[in-house]
Amino acid sequence: MMEKLLVFAALLLLVFYYAAGAAAAEAIESTISEKSGSVRDTELQLSRNRLRRDPYEYLQKLLLLWNLQITSAPIGSLQKPAQSCQHLLNVDKYAPSGEYWIRPKGSNKMQVYCEMDVGGGGFTFVSTRAVTASATSSSISQLMTKRSSVLFRFVTDKFEQYYSIVEQLDKFRYKPLFVAQNSDVGYTQPLNKRTMGATGYLFVGILDAATARVKGAVQGYKSNGVPIDFTNCDANPNSYIALFPNHNELSPRSYHVPGIFNRWRNTFKPIPAGLEMPRKYFFFTEMHFGGCGVYSSSDNWGFLTASAVGVR
Template identity: 30%
Template sequence: MINYPHDVHQTSCHLHSSCTVLCADEVPEPLSHRIWLSATGCCGLFRVWSTGPDVRIPVTTACRDIYLHNPSSQSGEYTLFSNRRVYCRFSNGVITTYFSKSAADGLTTEELSHHYNTKSEVDVVAKWSNETQTVSKLAQLSRYSFLPLGITANEHTVYTAPMNLNLQPYLFVGFLPQVLISKSFINGYQANGMDKSFHNCDEGPNSQFTFYANPSNYQPQKRGWETHQVTSEWTSGARMIHSAQGLLPDDYFFDGELHFGGCGAYGITESWSKVHGLSLGVKYVLEHLVVPSC
């Protein structure tokens, strides 16, 4: 949902046959009497004043809107119409959105879903103790590639609960729903094209990465970093991010928690001195983006 000022009345209307829009009447001064806001990405998102000249100003609710308005836009930080700060990376037909820690506050899974159109993979950027940054592509194990990832905000839905909810708000990536996991079940994920798997030794159904904003800098309720391929090899094959490609600002790195198994492993970055935080990137693949003609 687009966030409107509290004193703006919302109704439904149509701009033309190919675009459904929301229009807000009774816009307070000094704005004009009506402002139309596209809700479907029709030729980008625009504020349209209906009195006086037909002035159109881009309304950015996601990184894709920035690209649609100007395909030459540079990767970097942007403040969206919702006042959330994000980092947009535009590269090779893929728009990757990273969220600042403050942007996770009050974020819903529905709002988060507006920032991606694929659940087949996500990016995870690690900030290391030597101040370098690397990015890993995470996906389902090859044998489960037909299953979408569970990409959520401040809820875990069909996956097991994170261990440190005192550090919320949080972003969440679930791999295997807990109902599927049983003893001897093959659990894990794919990192940078390589499967990282193990057999559950019991019915422990954990299969997730959690990214805690931890605005109050609380200590985790569960600490530790266990040595196992699911905690130590997710960066194998990771790509170094060079300064010219755009390093993420510090505010984009969350306390990261990995939890897998039943005889997998548990770890939280607060307990791993080598890394200073993780950042989740969700993806919009442009070849999947359909924009109505206007």
């Protein structure tokens, strides 16, 4: 009787050994697929054939492959996010423009678009999904270590795209540009902030209100090296461009004075075909300068429909 019990117990242990090993192996194989998008099928198939003989040998092989998938993942992947597009470019100077994964310090992973070809590259574009009312201003500002320029992209109704590198006028070169999320402290507020801005916005400040509040002063910015300036006729201190994801699809202010926008548009340069950025990175845009500069929004830009801003 005792011998039969021992045999039965041994059989139970054998079944448990096989089942546990197979279950663990299946779980890890599934995880590899989710992490990398594909599994090394040939190697796994060879290992899978050994499963009947020794499930724990297969499990060991899977653990090795899983570790290899993680450690060999390129920087900018979901498994190994970069800190920013500039960080990615510093590590891999041949990295092409496209979508990557980043994790800024103190933030969660996010998918972004990295512009690596224009203006020396390294520009990070965040999508409209990343801009919400709960996001803090630091989540975008910490991506910007070079505050002398930003890169704007524009998209047309035919999905053609253009760019503009925006910098301070020479007389204000000492002033850094201000880029933040859900913050415009020290600058005038966007007119659409209370409506569209309730679900989040990006803010690009050129001159702070104290500096811009000067009647008769020449103000503005440079686009692709060309001055886009105006004379402030009444000391009105507006000097910003605001980008709204407009998650609730609200109607903007109808006020429109094109002013310097047409001159700005004449400086845009085309993005080569094949390097278009996905639509999810483009925002409804409002720009306001002066006192006799411009108030305009992207619903009044004709064939241009939206813009995006990249920082580095």
